[in-house]
Amino acid sequence: MTATPTIHELESRDQKISQVKVFNDRAEVRRLVKVSLKTGVNEVVLKNLTTNLTPGSMRVEGRGKAVIHDVVVKNVAATTEETDSPKIYTIRASLQEEKARLQKIDDRGTVIQKSVTNLDEIFGQVGGGLVKAPKDGEVALNEGTLTSLKNFFDFYGTNSESYREKLRSIEAEHRDQKEKVQKLEQELAIIQNKFRHKSYSQCAIISLECSEECEAELDVIYQVMNAGWSPSYDIRVDTSKPSMNITYFGKIRQHTNEDWNGAPLVLSTAQPCLGGKIPELGTLEATFRSRYTPAPQQMLFASRATPQCATASLFGSASAPPPPPQPEMKVAVASEVTQNTLSTEFKILREATIPHGTNDHKVTVGIVTLSPKLVHETVPSKNAAAFLTASAVNTSELAFLSGDSSVYLNNAFVAKSHLKNVSPGERFSCSLGVDTAIRVEYKPAKKYHEEGGYITKHSANVTEQTVFVKNSRSEQPVLLTIKHHVPRSTDEKIRVKLVAPVAVPYDAEKATNETENAEPSEGAKFNSSNNLEWTVKLAPNTSQDLVIKYVVEHPKDETVQYREMF
Template sequence: MTATSTIYELETRDQKINQVKVFTDRAEVRRHVKVALKAGVNEVILKNLSSKLISGSMRVEGRGNATIHDVVVKNVASLKQESDSPKLAIIRATLQEEKARLQNIEDRGSVVQKSIENLDKVFGQVGGGLVNPPKEGGVSLNEGTLTSLKNLFDFYGTNSENYREKLRTIEVEHRQQQEIVKKIEQEIHQIQNNFHMNTLTQAATITLECVEDAEAELDIIYQVHNAGWSPSYDIRVDTEKPSMQITYFGKIRQHTDEDWNGAPLVLSTAQPCLGGRIPELGTLEAVFRSRHFEIQYSTRQSATSGLFGSASPQQATLFSSSSAPPPPPQPMAVAVASEVTQNTLSTEFKILRDATIPHGTNDHKVTIGIVTLTPKLVHETVPSKNASAFLTASAVNTSDLAFLSGDSSVYLNNAFVAKSHLKNVSPGERFSCSLGVDTAIRVEYKPAKKYHEEGGYITKHSANVTEQTISIKNTRSEQPVLLTIKHHVPRSTDEKIRVKLVAPSATPYDSEKGTNETENTEPAEGAKFNSSNNLEWTVKLAPNSSQDLVIKYVVEHPKDETVQYHEKF
């Protein structure tokens, strides 16, 4: 670099964040940098980049009469204080203050300790001069001497007691201050461990050239690991209206060693980790295996560029001085907390409120939208597994939001009932949500009646008959209930095994019609087989009524064979 280069050193964390686009496994940060360039070559150095920076992900865009010649990211040596985050810098300053207080306490304790030692020394010298006999052998004790001794003892007792009391107080204060210092040192140590701090940090050097002095604006865009988002939902069902309100949240985690302060957020469903290149398929050749050598297969791999690359001298980028600024955010609409953009391969949710998400955040919730639907409340039971009736809300997603697979908290009439999981639901698709057990619907699974028959004139065969009775009762006095009973009917895997449903009369599964219907279609009264060959029998229970449902089927097979039943999912 020539001697005429102008160098600008900037702290990355001090540059304004224009946008953070959070993917499911990473985040893309866009920071805005303003710099006054000098004519000639300029170097803008961004210090203390995130340690989670993804290699090769940085790119630079901007506006102004200048040309980007180079973008280089490298490790540079630094002192710990130089790479401190704002929070850590404040804690270090606090530690220095507390250490100064500790030293002050130690100094006061030394003064008091010296005072006690000197007092003891003076008391010994003066007292010895008063009571020790003179060299001639006589003892001089008179009223004056006794008065002096009394005054000496009083002086020593009072001052010695005061000094020792001060020393004990100072010792307590010293221990407390030591604990404060130790706590702050542990906090610094913990932060350093979390941030993996060392003497090396990453810095980006952006080389620019302009013909004359000019103001330039740079957009620094880079990706970081240890960040992502996942959907979650609050589903509130009101059985009186009925209505279903779904609050769609995005849960953000952030461990990128940098803070996102006042950041406009975009949540994206794109998955950059999967790449965008179709794998190549070579020719598979069949040959005889040789005993002398092993055939080597090689797969030709072509270099795949990342989503973001650094500018190079051969691909210099010219700023456009007429670039339009980003459009202002739209005002928040009623019951919607984000703008939805449907791209070819992904969906983006632009959160309409800026957020501050510090490093170390595991569960920062932002609202994507609120959807109100009109559900159909149905009851389902699988009595062979659990003799309970489960209330289910079935609804069509009439909103423009695509619900992604995520955890949900379900509330029924403002009471929390369960943690559940919502599957992917596209706009216009029907879905269902379990609301828990309805104790007003009683289900009794009675012991099955099983008996064996034999027949046939030429070829003897056996028939196993199973008759299952299920008693159901609606104890509600004000409204009827639509209840679907799901039950096994064996499916034959051998032409010698024949299964016949005697009761009830059920509609067979239509594979062509089934592919065109959603899995969670609204149930209708009657019996039918589903795609798993299970019986689904839907009945309507009037208030304060009960029914006995009988499921009967026959399994025929050769007499000398034994049929076993295996449940497969």
């Protein structure tokens, strides 16, 4: 006959969280369960697990003189009180207390109101009994009656006033108490709506067997959905040094229907949502397309630059120096960065409490200080303005993941931006806004059409574009990079020749990490997108007319169209 197991029922939310590892689309929670096991078979029942538990994700590890046999997770019926989170339980208890106080105030008000009503009835009855209609010319009132009546009036006036004053005080107290009750009811309704209360909960049954009584520790590990983290950055550029400080944040969202109280956090770049299975490759067959089947149209996207607000002076002014600043507060950073084979983990220094319903809990991952090169860039065909850009190489060991960034120039907010993936040792740039001291004018293009050829007639379209640039700053020269389209031929019958300026062609074979990370220098070159990048040095209070000229040759009977592809 099988022995009856010893049951140990525990609330899962009461078990200490030893670690929460947050991925981009979920989280792994590790709870420490301490239990006193009896001799024989024991069943540890963890009640009220979150309903966002990922199926099949729970595993149990343990320490102690026992053997783990199996772990079963199942749904069980539950009442509202059983599925309450600690926060909801506290609010519900406070609500019951406040409702009890409100009821006591109602009872006091009822007693005082009845006292006032009864006093008014007695006053009417006594007055009617003392004052009688005169008979045979006699008056029923005598000196004794008048004295009694006066005493009664004094009694009525004093007590009636006192009772009504108490009633007004109780009514005011009732209004205040009712507002407290309504506030708690609203708070409870909001939290319950976030938790999406269900009539069932999940519990885990862990079966263990031990030969003698012992104390055991179980690490219960499970994954939950509706949680994740994303990177964000504060980029602060100081033009006087120059320097670039990048504060790397992790923004955590938590909608798991459980609270993480005092949880040590680890942010992981692993992507368990992608799985570990290599995708299979089918057979690609080439067949003729039916002539009646219309070819799918290719989507074209045009980029339109959004004019940005002009910033204040980018390099400060000659005004009197400000008073010495107070020492800056230090920012807590990640205590440990672990590089794994397929991911990076950031262990956060301090424990955090993140309740359900949190959308933006920000923790600091690290702070990186770089030495940027300040250059100016302009794309005059899109926006005739010069943008100050900080170009720097990521010399840290941290890989910057794609995320939103807030850019500050000389402690002044410039704009919201987006930082792309940047690996250690890779160069990246950050726009700091429009520099109004650099003037850019995109003049109308001059276009010519020529025809030639003795045997094979061909047409030549000549485009000459002038870009006027001026440095109105009087104290220092600037490097300005002009980015402009030069058509790329997709057919051997179309030939494109750049006449001016003389540019270095892009060579993918010779392109190395060193050349890609090189600082901008004077000269013209083609980038990997076949766009012209022309960098010129503008001396203070000088201007130039920059002429970009190219020729497109093609057969006479053909028409060339231009499409911007990304």
